[in-house]
Amino acid sequence: MTVPGPASSYRSVPVSFVxxxxxxxxxQQRLWDEQRLRYLVDVPRAAATTSVDPGFVLDLAQVPPGSGPVVLEIGSGQGDAVVAAASARPGTRFLAVEVYEPGLAHTARRAAAAGVDNLRLxxxxxxxxLASALPEAGVDELWIFFPDPWRKARHTKRRLVDEPFLALAARxxxxxxxxxxxxxxxxxxxQVRGLLESASDFAAHGTTTPDGWAPRFEGRVLTGFERKGTAAGRVVRDLAFARTPRA
Ligand SMILES: C[S@@+](CC[C@H](N)C(=O)[O-])C[C@H]1O[C@@H](n2cnc3c(N)ncnc32)[C@H](O)[C@@H]1O
Structure with missing residues (x-):
């Protein structure tokens, strides 16, 4: 993952996306121009177009609108999971973080079509x-579904979820x-299971299967990534870990 650093050094470390x-x-551009006003949070930038000014903190009391718990999805892709969940749970507030603009545009189109207003992108x-744009302890659930696997050994350092990332998630x-x-x-x-099992900030949540994985999260809709993996004979693994109480 990218360990956030000073703006000047930001792109000198690998990022988890291309x-x-x-x-x-x-x-699509015309629709996105209309819908971004409704759904897209205006993020002040540091060095690059997808960077975040470290002085920016989202006011979760106002955004997303409402007063319910906050669910954050990272790498929301085309928005399958987050739009379905936001539509099914109007009392919960959803934030989706994604670097890929066409994915965000698609998510906004779907959200608008479903009449969803408890979601911001x-x-x-x-x-x-995670490092600075969200207040400490402001998020009730954090979802990461099918992050880019970076399969080749020389690319594994680009994986989004590693030890520093989990420290930011715990924050x-x-x-x-x-x-x-x-x-x-x-x-x-x-790799992620090993990191979570040894992290003092996390403890296993809910029941696990006999081999120690979480059961499939029922709030996770079937996406193209899952379909592709299953068709290729791969097994989908779920994990659920709770933030341990702060001292
Ligand atoms: C393999 S796709 C999975 C999308 C979706 N979660 C699904 O299951 O269909 C991974 C997504 O994570 C996004 N992504 C990767 N690194 C990211 C980062 N550092 N910050 C935000 N989004 C990121 C990519 O742009 C891509 O859309």
Missing amino acids: RRSRRLSDT LQANAPEV VLADGGVLRFASDWEPYAE
Whole structure:
């Protein structure tokens, strides 16, 4: 993952995503221009387009609107999980962090079509959001579903979830708040499970299967990434760990 540093050194460390070209048709761009006003949080930048000014802190009392618990999804892709959840749970407030603009545009289109207003989107590099853009203990649930697996040995350092990332996740999660993770890349799932099991900030949440994984999270809708993994014969692993209470 990217360990956030001073703005000047920010892009000197590997990030967990690749720059992809924006492919919005004229119609998609027009819709996004309308819907971003409603859904996209205006994030002040530091060095790069998906960076976050370290002085910026989102006011969770106002954004997303309402007063319910806050669920944060990191790497929300096309918005399958977060729009379905926001639609099903109007009393809960959802934040989705994603770097890929067409994915955010698609998410906003779906949210608007579903009449969802308890969701806001941030186009930003997630570790920076966790490091400073959210207040400590402000998040009740944190979801990371099918993060880019970075399968090759020389790329594993680009994985989003590592020890420093989990320390940032522990910072934003409220006591008892739950981190949910799912991956169809077993070595990544094993790595994250090992880190969570040895982290003093986290403890296993809920029941586990006999081999120690969490049961499939029922709030996780089936996405293209999961379908692709299953079709390729890979097993999807879920993890659920709760933030241990602060001293
Ligand atoms: C493999 S996709 C999975 C998308 C979605 N969670 C799903 O299950 O369909 C991973 C997503 O994470 C996003 N991503 C990767 N690194 C990120 C980062 N550092 N900050 C925000 N989003 C990131 C990518 O742009 C991509 O959309």
